[in-house]
Each structure stands twice: as structure tokens, then as C-alpha cells.
Amino acid sequence: MSAQPRRRRQELGAELRKLRKSTGMNSTAFGASCGWSQSKVSKSERGATLLSPEDVKVWANKAGADRATVDRLVALAVELSSEDLNWSPEQGKLSERNAYIGEVERESAGLHNFQPSAISGLLQTADYARRVMTLLDVGDEHDVAAAVAKRMDRQTVLYDASKTLEFLLTEGALRWRPGPPALMLPQLDRLLSLATLPNVTIGVLPFDRQATTLYLNGFTIFDHPEDPFVLVETYHGERRFRDEDKLAQYRAAFSRLRESAATGTEATALIRRIMDETPRD
Incomplete structure (x- = not known):
């Protein structure tokens, strides 16, 4: 939008x-x-x-x-x-979508993001973001370049200590390779760096831990002071839900996901292990 x-x-x-x-x-x-x-x-x-x-x-x-x-x-x-x-891509460009989401992120007191298959946009390096957007195959070269620039601009919100930003990623999202090791190693290192920010929490749902809920799609809950909503991602586009019942359902789902996530030093240790297991060539 x-x-x-x-x-x-x-x-x-x-x-x-x-x-x-x-x-x-x-x-x-x-x-x-x-x-x-x-x-x-x-x-x-x-x-x-x-x-x-x-x-x-x-x-x-x-x-x-x-x-x-x-x-x-x-x-x-x-x-x-x-x-x-x-x-959906038919309704607007990727760059416009990233500009809109960036506006919402700046206005929100915080957000809670879950990604089952790829690293969250706010945590991506420019090279990783470019590759993911290219694989989506929904924008031309110029739109992808503009969208990557907007996504990098959005990341300034990570350094706003007044906001609470929580990310939950599956181990599969960290191991998924949209590009070669030269792309993945800096991206994983970026996660380790961002995990040190006091207002940022990065949790990982390990393969070897029993699930607490079924997850089908990535979603983000925006704690906007006047207009809180959840954005749900699908293959062909996005849906936004603002009514209290659906918001409550997604907040409960996020809480259940959090229960089975590794956080803090446990999460960073897992990220380091994945880095060590990533080929260097």
C-alpha cells in the first residue's frame, strides 16, 4: 500500500x-x-x-x-x-510498499515480527534484500533498486532506543540461501551485530525444539499508538487486520512462538554455529 x-x-x-x-x-x-x-x-x-x-x-x-x-x-x-x-504487486511498486511500511514503523512504539522462511526485512543487508526482492519477480530492476534503498532507510528505526523491536526467526530462515556464501556470511554477521542493540530482541526457533504452535505465514504486529494492526504476508501479497479479535489472536500466536524460541546468548550461539556450517566458497 x-x-x-x-x-x-x-x-x-x-x-x-x-x-x-x-x-x-x-x-x-x-x-x-x-x-x-x-x-x-x-x-x-x-x-x-x-x-x-x-x-x-x-x-x-x-x-x-x-x-x-x-x-x-x-x-x-x-x-x-x-x-x-x-x-499485491498489481496495486503498487515494491518501493512504494517499503516507503509505507517505513512510515508505519517510525510512528509505532514497537513491533513484533515473525518470519518462517527468510530473514526479516529490517535485519537484512542490502545484498540479501536485493536478492530476495529479485527472487520475488514482481518488480523491474529500477523498482528493486529503489525498494532496497527504502528498506535500508527503514533500518534507522533499529537505533531508536524508545522503540521495542522483537524478531522471531526459524532456524530454517537462517539456513535458507537465496544466494552464495558470500551473501549469507555477512548477513548472519549482521544479525549478531543487531542482537547487541538494547531495544532489539532476536529469537530463533531451533529445529530440535518442539513446536508450540503451527505457523503458516510471516506476520508483523505494529504497536501503533492510534492504529495498531497486524500485517500478514502471503505468497501473492499482504493482508492487514485491525479488529481487536484478530489482533489478539496474532499476539497470542506470537507469544506461543516466543515460548519455543532461543534468545539471548543461546540465539547468538545458534547463529554462530550456522555461520560455521556455511561453506566459505
């Missing part, structure tokens, strides 16, 4: 705010008249939360909007809901 849907969400919020103000009610009173909290109203007006099309219809009707305005705003909410939940 590019930054454009977020701007359009803010534009929708501005229109909703104008409608609410036309009623003469403040956000608390207007929310109460719709059966909502003041927080829901204020977040919607800022574009921090995207209302469902049904809620947009309730809002516009409560504010006395004419039929054409109601239909237009509901149609916009339907369109934004689709854009907000999904991303």
Missing part, C-alpha cells in the same frame, strides 16, 4: 469532521448520538482509523448529509477498505 490511501483516508476524515461540525455537536456528543466513543470520532476525523462503510453511512445520515454526499462517502469508504486491507 502506498502513502496515497493514507492521504485519502485523511481526506475522508476531513469531510466527516466538516459534517460533524455542521451539527453543532462536539466529538463527544456526536459520538454518543451514534453510540460511539469520543476516541472513535476523533481518530476517524484525523484519518488514524478507517470507519467501515456502514459507520460512514451512519455518520453522514446523522449529520443530515444529502443522498448524493452519503453515497459518495460510502463508496469512498468501500474503496479505501479494500486498499487498506490488501497489497
Whole structure:
């Protein structure tokens, strides 16, 4: 998802705010008249939360909007809901996707990332990232180059001590080789370096440890102060879930994964062992 849907969400919020103000009610009173909290109203007006099309219809009707305005705003909410939940290569470039994710990472208090098959994007070297994006075969050479640059820019968030960043990787993700040893050895060394950061936790799920849950896809939980959500990766794109029930399910799944992960010195020892077992030529 590019930054454009977020701007359009803010534009929708501005229109909703104008409608609410036309009623003469403040956000608390207007929310109460719709059966909502003041927080829901204020977040919607800022574009921090995207209302469902049904809620947009309730809002516009409560504010006395004419039929054409109601239909237009509901149609916009339907369109934004689709854009907000999904991303695929057909909907935008890799570089745009990385720019959007970088914006979310900067705004979030922290994140919890699980990767079963490859090393997490925030932990990748430029060469590893370039190879992975090339293997995806969804962008041209220029888009891949721009996406790698955006991904490297995103990594400045790792050094923000105010954020809590937790990564869980399977041993398989560390042993998977998208390129030759000359690619993998610096990447594994990069993990050892980042594991020393006080706000970064890197856990590894070893092959020889009993699993605590079934994992099918990589996912990231963003602890955004106004708009927390989970991003779930699939082969053909991504899905974003914001409702509390699904967020709770993914937080529980991450906790179960954490239970079987090696962390701290145990994790770094495993990474070093994998490095030692990686061919030098």
C-alpha cells in the first residue's frame, strides 16, 4: 500500500469532521448520538482509523448529509477498505510498499515480527534484500533498486532506543540461501551485530525444539499508538487486520512462538554455529 490511501483516508476524515461540525455537536456528543466513543470520532476525523462503510453511512445520515454526499462517502469508504486491507504487486511498486511500511514503523512504539522462511526485512543487508526482492519477480530492476534503498532507510528505526523491536526467526530462515556464501556470511554477521542493540530482541526457533504452535505465514504486529494492526504476508501479497479479535489472536500466536524460541546468548550461539556450517566458497 502506498502513502496515497493514507492521504485519502485523511481526506475522508476531513469531510466527516466538516459534517460533524455542521451539527453543532462536539466529538463527544456526536459520538454518543451514534453510540460511539469520543476516541472513535476523533481518530476517524484525523484519518488514524478507517470507519467501515456502514459507520460512514451512519455518520453522514446523522449529520443530515444529502443522498448524493452519503453515497459518495460510502463508496469512498468501500474503496479505501479494500486498499487498506490488501497489497499485491498489481496495486503498487515494491518501493512504494517499503516507503509505507517505513512510515508505519517510525510512528509505532514497537513491533513484533515473525518470519518462517527468510530473514526479516529490517535485519537484512542490502545484498540479501536485493536478492530476495529479485527472487520475488514482481518488480523491474529500477523498482528493486529503489525498494532496497527504502528498506535500508527503514533500518534507522533499529537505533531508536524508545522503540521495542522483537524478531522471531526459524532456524530454517537462517539456513535458507537465496544466494552464495558470500551473501549469507555477512548477513548472519549482521544479525549478531543487531542482537547487541538494547531495544532489539532476536529469537530463533531451533529445529530440535518442539513446536508450540503451527505457523503458516510471516506476520508483523505494529504497536501503533492510534492504529495498531497486524500485517500478514502471503505468497501473492499482504493482508492487514485491525479488529481487536484478530489482533489478539496474532499476539497470542506470537507469544506461543516466543515460548519455543532461543534468545539471548543461546540465539547468538545458534547463529554462530550456522555461520560455521556455511561453506566459505
